[in-house]
Amino acid sequence: MPQIEIDGIPVEVEHGISIIEAADKLGIPIPRFCYHKKLSVAANCRMCLVQVEKFAKPLPACATPVSDGMKIFTRSKAAVEAQKSVMEFLLINHPLDCPICDQGGECDLQDLAVAYGSTKSRYTEEKRVVVNKNIGPLIATDMTRCIQCTRCVRFLKEVGGLMELGMINRTEHAEITAYIGKSVESELSGNIIDLCPVGALTSKPFRYSARGWELERRPAIAPHDGLGSHIEVHVKNGRVMRVVPREKESINECWLSDRDRFSYEGVNSPDRLTKPLLRRGDQWVETDWQSALEFAASRIKDTIARHGPDQIGMLISPHSTMEEGFLLKKIAKGIGCGNIDHRLRRSDYRLDGNFQGTPWLGCNLTDINQLDRILLIGSILRNEHPLLAHRFRCAVKYNEAELSLINPLGQDFLAPVAHKVITSPDGMVEMLLQVLKAVSTLERRLLCLCLPPALTRVMETVEVSETARAIAASLAGYGKTYDLISPRVGVFLGNLAQHHPRYAELYTLAEAIASLNGAVFGVLSETNNRVGLNLARAMPRRGALNARTMLEQPRKTYVLFNVEPEFDCHNGKMAADAMAAAECVIALTSYKSEALRDADVLLPIAPFTETSGTYTSMEGRVQSFAAANRPLGECRPGWKVLRVLGNLLGLEGFDYESSEQVKDEVFEGEAPSKVVWNRLNNNLRVLFDIEIRPPSMKLQRIGDIPLYQTDGTVRRAPSLQAAGKNCIGYVSMNGKDIQSAGLKPGTLVRVSQGGESVELPLRQDDRLASGCARVPLGPSTARLGDLFGEIRVEAIR
Amino acid sequence: MNEVCFRTRHLPNPASLETYRSIGGYETLKRLVTEKVPAAEIINQVKLSGLRGRGGAGFPTGLKWSFMPRYYDGPKYVICNTDEGEPGTFKDRDIIRYNPHQVIEGMAIAAYAMGARVGYNYIHGEIWAEYLAFERALDEARAAGFLGEHLFGTDFSFDIYAHHGYGAYICGEETALIESIEGKKGQPRFKPPFPASYGLYGRPTNVNNTESYASIPYILQYGGQAFQDLGVPGSGGTKIFSVSGHVEKPGNYEIGMGTPFPKLLELAGGVWKGRKLKAVIPGGSSTAVVPGEIMMQCTMDYDSIAKVGGSSLGAGSVIVMDETTDMVQVLNRLSYFYYEESCGQCTPCREGTGWLWRVVRRIAQGKGRPEDLDLLLDVSNNISGRTICALGDAAATPVISFIKHFRPEFEYYIQHGRSMVTG
Amino acid sequence: MLSAEAIAQIDRELTKYPPEHRQSAVISALRIVQAEQGWLSQENITDVAEYLGIPPIRALEVATFYNMFELKPVGKYKITVCTNISCMLRDCASIVQHLEKRLGITFGETTPDGKFTLREGECMGCCGGAPLFHINNTDMYEFLTPEKVDEILEGLK
Ligand SMILES: Cc1cc2nc3c(=O)[nH]c(=O)nc-3n(C[C@H](O)[C@H](O)[C@H](O)COP(=O)(O)O)c2cc1C
Ligand code: SF4
Numbered sequence A: 001m002p003q004i005e006i007d008g009i010p011v012e013v014e015h016g017i018s019i020i021e022a023a024d025k026l027g028i029p030i031p032r033f034c035y036h037k038k039l040s041v042a043a044n045c046r047m048c049l050v051q052v053e054k055f056a057k058p059l060p061a062c063a064t065p066v067s068d069g070m071k072i073f074t075r076s077k078a079a080v081e082a083q084k085s086v087m088e089f090l091l092i093n094h095p096l097d098c099p100i101c102d103q104g105g106e107c108d109l110q111d112l113a114v115a116y117g118s119t120k121s122r123y124t125e126e127k128r129v130v131v132n133k134n135i136g137p138l139i140a141t142d143m144t145r146c147i148q149c150t151r152c153v154r155f156l157k158e159v160g161g162l163m164e165l166g167m168i169n170r171t172e173h174a175e176i177t178a179y180i181g182k183s184v185e186s187e188l189s190g191n192i193i194d195l196c197p198v199g200a201l202t203s204k205p206f207r208y209s210a211r212g213w214e215l216e217r218r219p220a221i222a223p224h225d226g227l228g229s230h231i232e233v234h235v236k237n238g239r240v241m242r243v244v245p246r247e248k249e250s251i252n253e254c255w256l257s258d259r260d261r262f263s264y265e266g267v268n269s270p271d272r273l274t275k276p277l278l279r280r281g282d283q284w285v286e287t288d289w290q291s292a293l294e295f296a297a298s299r300i301k302d303t304i305a306r307h308g309p310d311q312i313g314m315l316i317s318p319h320s321t322m323e324e325g326f327l328l329k330k331i332a333k334g335i336g337c338g339n340i341d342h343r344l345r346r347s348d349y350r351l352d353g354n355f356q357g358t359p360w361l362g363c364n365l366t367d368i369n370q371l372d373r374i375l376l377i378g379s380i381l382r383n384e385h386p387l388l389a390h391r392f393r394c395a396v397k398y399n400e401a402e403l404s405l406i407n408p409l410g411q412d413f414l415a416p417v418a419h420k421v422i423t424s425p426d427g428m429v430e431m432l433l434q435v436l437k438a439v440s441t442l443e444r445r446l447l448c449l450c451l452p453p454a455l456t457r458v459m460e461t462v463e464v465s466e467t468a469r470a471i472a473a474s475l476a477g478y479g480k481t482y483d484l485i486s487p488r489v490g491v492f493l494g495n496l497a498q499h500h501p502r503y504a505e506l507y508t509l510a511e512a513i514a515s516l517n518g519a520v521f522g523v524l525s526e527t528n529n530r531v532g533l534n535l536a537r538a539m540p541r542r543g544a545l546n547a548r549t550m551l552e553q554p555r556k557t558y559v560l561f562n563v564e565p566e567f568d569c570h571n572g573k574m575a576a577d578a579m580a581a582a583e584c585v586i587a588l589t590s591y592k593s594e595a596l597r598d599a600d601v602l603l604p605i606a607p608f609t610e611t612s613g614t615y616t617s618m619e620g621r622v623q624s625f626a627a628a629n630r631p632l633g634e635c636r637p638g639w640k641v642l643r644v645l646g647n648l649l650g651l652e653g654f655d656y657e658s659s660e661q662v663k664d665e666v667f668e669g670e671a672p673s674k675v676v677w678n679r680l681n682n683n684l685r686v687l688f689d690i691e692i693r694p695p696s697m698k699l700q701r702i703g704d705i706p707l708y709q710t711d712g713t714v715r716r717a718p719s720l721q722a723a724g725k726n727c728i729g730y731v732s733m734n735g736k737d738i739q740s741a742g743l744k745p746g747t748l749v750r751v752s753q754g755g756e757s758v759e760l761p762l763r764q765d766d767r768l769a770s771g772c773a774r775v776p777l778g779p780s781t782a783r784l785g786d787l788f789g790e791i792r793v794e795a796i797r
Numbered sequence B: 001m002n003e004v005c006f007r008t009r010h011l012p013n014p015a016s017l018e019t020y021r022s023i024g025g026y027e028t029l030k031r032l033v034t035e036k037v038p039a040a041e042i043i044n045q046v047k048l049s050g051l052r053g054r055g056g057a058g059f060p061t062g063l064k065w066s067f068m069p070r071y072y073d074g075p076k077y078v079i080c081n082t083d084e085g086e087p088g089t090f091k092d093r094d095i096i097r098y099n100p101h102q103v104i105e106g107m108a109i110a111a112y113a114m115g116a117r118v119g120y121n122y123i124h125g126e127i128w129a130e131y132l133a134f135e136r137a138l139d140e141a142r143a144a145g146f147l148g149e150h151l152f153g154t155d156f157s158f159d160i161y162a163h164h165g166y167g168a169y170i171c172g173e174e175t176a177l178i179e180s181i182e183g184k185k186g187q188p189r190f191k192p193p194f195p196a197s198y199g200l201y202g203r204p205t206n207v208n209n210t211e212s213y214a215s216i217p218y219i220l221q222y223g224g225q226a227f228q229d230l231g232v233p234g235s236g237g238t239k240i241f242s243v244s245g246h247v248e249k250p251g252n253y254e255i256g257m258g259t260p261f262p263k264l265l266e267l268a269g270g271v272w273k274g275r276k277l278k279a280v281i282p283g284g285s286s287t288a289v290v291p292g293e294i295m296m297q298c299t300m301d302y303d304s305i306a307k308v309g310g311s312s313l314g315a316g317s318v319i320v321m322d323e324t325t326d327m328v329q330v331l332n333r334l335s336y337f338y339y340e341e342s343c344g345q346c347t348p349c350r351e352g353t354g355w356l357w358r359v360v361r362r363i364a365q366g367k368g369r370p371e372d373l374d375l376l377l378d379v380s381n382n383i384s385g386r387t388i389c390a391l392g393d394a395a396a397t398p399v400i401s402f403i404k405h406f407r408p409e410f411e412y413y414i415q416h417g418r419s420m421v422t423g
Numbered sequence C: 001m002l003s004a005e006a007i008a009q010i011d012r013e014l015t016k017y018p019p020e021h022r023q024s025a026v027i028s029a030l031r032i033v034q035a036e037q038g039w040l041s042q043e044n045i046t047d048v049a050e051y052l053g054i055p056p057i058r059a060l061e062v063a064t065f066y067n068m069f070e071l072k073p074v075g076k077y078k079i080t081v082c083t084n085i086s087c088m089l090r091d092c093a094s095i096v097q098h099l100e101k102r103l104g105i106t107f108g109e110t111t112p113d114g115k116f117t118l119r120e121g122e123c124m125g126c127c128g129g130a131p132l133f134h135i136n137n138t139d140m141y142e143f144l145t146p147e148k149v150d151e152i153l154e155g156l157k
């Protein structure tokens, strides 16, 4: 290892690292603008010039590799002179109006200018003015402030996966822009706000609303996908002003998805419920907590008395904390009701009772980067877990992983995909069967699986396609130019797979394929806390009703915990009907909602920013957090409301004083890590029997959950809605199907399902499996039926 | 006359394959390839020849070739740099016009010696006719079996493609040129890594100037020593000097290195209109200006121009200025050039070239201020050595040297608001 | 939409580069389309990007970086005069003046009849032939005198 000296301090450093990396490790500050440890080195700002012994010219620390015996001076006269001159150049065309700049107070240029700038400018010519750009609803631009460091360009290309920004022109007219008339659409776009060292790119929703120093900064855990990204919530006068990432290398690195960054706007929405409401006829009337809770408790008792506890159904949002899930379950148990579930968007529960543990990712997030071969089944990954998609892209780009996808619709993965299968929902099962058969006939398979007899029989009849063979070969380590003897393989089921009507079969086949390959087998988390709510057992007792059967067999009384029935359930129509028919609906909710029109009482509970609690991410990381902000109005943390409800119902053991006490009970006094260690397990007790179905001749709906429709908070964030407006409110089919159905793209068509119908514009999307119509969840489609299943699309006469 | 690159210029139909073959063209390539002469021996001859890169930096060509990794699993490239756009430089165009096959043979020999299978010639955007001519020469060479698969029945395969630029001086810089072939803006890369380890498409790549490649067949035909002997120690061979500006006969003159400058001036017909020599830029606009009387003491080789002239030979682009020349206006134009051609990537050049030009322009417009000359020198020094590529230095050099040698003219402009020379 | 001829020419350029580096042909492709259309519209740039399979911003970067691309309509004949040092020393100013007077436009302008556009160029690597200009990026005219300029302009219909 090279021995070097920086500012007189001798150190031994890794071979091949740059001077700036070495200095960063030592904590020696070297000024920089273009350098960022996660991006390629551009070396264009020249701010990091340092003096190196034996070199006549100063060298850029970011781009100069260390070599043995190197003596580096970061603060010598020559170094500081070089740095000062660069600063002077940067400032000649910079507006220098920090007091009115949104970045003021948190600007790298401002900070460094104080340290390296001179007070008087020697440049007296006119300053450059750059025409401003509109790059979408999330990012505000002030391009005159830009110092051309190209961090934003490099981020979108290298991490975002698609070059959406570029630097056009040359000379001092070089400017950063998106393509003419385009906005930046990356689901990770907000990171360029953090990356921009000056005030050229700032947060549009946050703009001009506060100064950095006025904000209280509270750590929190991001609530919208399975990663559990670390965030910091910035609060001013009791209002969340913005959310930024906290660096956590093993989870979100230093990034954040736009959904986790901007969803706080939903928390500030005018829809927020701030007082308990009771229904009086057609009217909502405000009431106090005591009356509201007593009302709720009495209705529950009344239902039990008149119909038995079985007539109660409890649905809890899979975004709830473990404490909330646990307490609701405890209430259910206490009153003798087994019908509770958080898996609201599932439709296939045939595996219940057959799991050996709580399904999880099967590996750590960081392991994804190291995989060599990947099979991803049923996932619109960039929508489901934007930053996980980044890790998969890293595996493909930097580890040359081969990625195979099996999906009913295509999404540009923004990295090369080795094998892509786009097929109908039934076709997905069939394809997995083929892959399983192909794998089991390969010489390299790890072991012989004992398949259930019916599956073995089915396998005999399956004809293996070329693609299936190619996927199997890839998973086994065969390669185009090089065979891997012991590839690291991962087989994963995405959110879409979990909503799939034949999830049990997909699961079984995926598990079998994974085992034959000695692969990691993982299940992505549909939400931020699916794993946690499974651990907290917010699920039906054996023999009780699950989220779907609770609606199929309507109950007299429902308890909804942060659920907007038609948006959050697999079958919006069925959910809405069940609520309408129920005698009583008790809704604990953060928001007033048209979807809760049939509720009898609305109890205001705190959203993620205003409560303490615990989420367990899909990699099994148990993360507790404190409230970042005090609850708005009279709303209360969910765990407290459930505690009082438990008491009012006369149940034992509801005397918690803190959410930590609840958490202790969730983990039965054990260390969470131990519980996780014992309980996370993706294996089935027995493999499930698969049936082969002839492909349905009827049009199948693909009801995916768009990026910004995941949950009530996101649905209420105006900027995200503006950014995602392109993804909802339409039906799409592939060109051939459109033609054979005699339809025309661009026209309005009638889409009918489950006795409901809506009119939607028709789009052509050739990346959609044939025989399918993609009808994403959205305001206009929420009251249709199953996310998957038969659907009709017809011309409007 | 001893000519190397222009060997065919005086023959009928000089650019044709036929003419080139009449002087033994492609025989050397054939011999090296069929006799399987070891790469090391070829590189040794090139080292022996004293050939230094003709693109401006004067880096020893043999040494450069030896940097290419020998054992490398994958494609390697050789690139010819015909992107000459440095003011004062116009030799490569004439090489392509009069003797394209010698460039092709030179590249093929280079490819053979360095293990490349594909070569590109990057041709300056503004010389379209020459681009077409070079494409024709390539076709001819292919048809005659001097390019393509299994040359001369051996397992050596090599082909060349012409890549046309489209108006960006900076693409002459070798890494910008590589970026440009990759279909990007011509923005230079930071070095290291050098092209020999990370070049075109990330592969080992050798970039040489057109004249450098054109010298290669001669060197391997007659031996490195013979080429060296055409010049002087430290500056082997002949060199094409492009003489422009205030001379009677502007044009390209290929002469032995070490020829006295007065001789070259004489070849170019002397200073025009019988006027007196005021100054010379000896190597293209990026090299320092040299006052006439000093220049008359120089011989045309790397050492003399550096030591006696205090400048550099650059690409041998001799810009001659007579006694009527307004040096402030000349610098104004040159500064505008560097401002206009900065790729815009790195801070000192992007911001500094505009600053320099604006101050020089101010002086040239008669609005200069007393502190301007010091400011110019200071800004120039702040650009020099702090940029990604040498364009920054190239922009600073004229400013520094013009002020150094012709300060009174600048001061006069500042004091009187008009030229000392033209009034 | 790219014309069939343009596609054929671009395809020929593409044979010069490894198949996975289609982007390498972007300068030629834009040049080919510009030669056909006179200038590059946004649609042209999008089409080229699409045909080469690169992000459109990449193509725009290239189109705005290289000086010989025209992003606004120009006259039928674009005359680009070099005014750099060697040309300056040989009085290109008189050629420029002559052109300006004759055409009634200055650098960057187009004659009202849309026939001529005048541009200031940078060094073309032909300094020995100063003063000089090229027309439509392809035809170079050297050793210019006002008379010779007149002759050339007469020849342009
Ligand atoms: C701004 C700039 C412009 C250059 N222009 C040219 C050029 O037009 N032609 C050329 O051969 N080299 C040019 N060079 C030098 C090249 O970078 C490179 O050194 C040269 O092509 C190597 O060839 P050689 O070793 O045969 O000289 C330029 C360098 C810089 C910094
Ligand atoms: S010195 Fe100028 S031309 Fe060279 S990289 Fe920097 S900005 Fe570009």
Ligand code: FES
Pocket (backbone or CB within 6 Å): A031, A032, A033, A034, A035, A042, A043, A044, A045, A046, A047, A048, A049, A060, A061, A062, A063
């Ligand atoms: S941080 Fe090194 S050049 Fe910008």
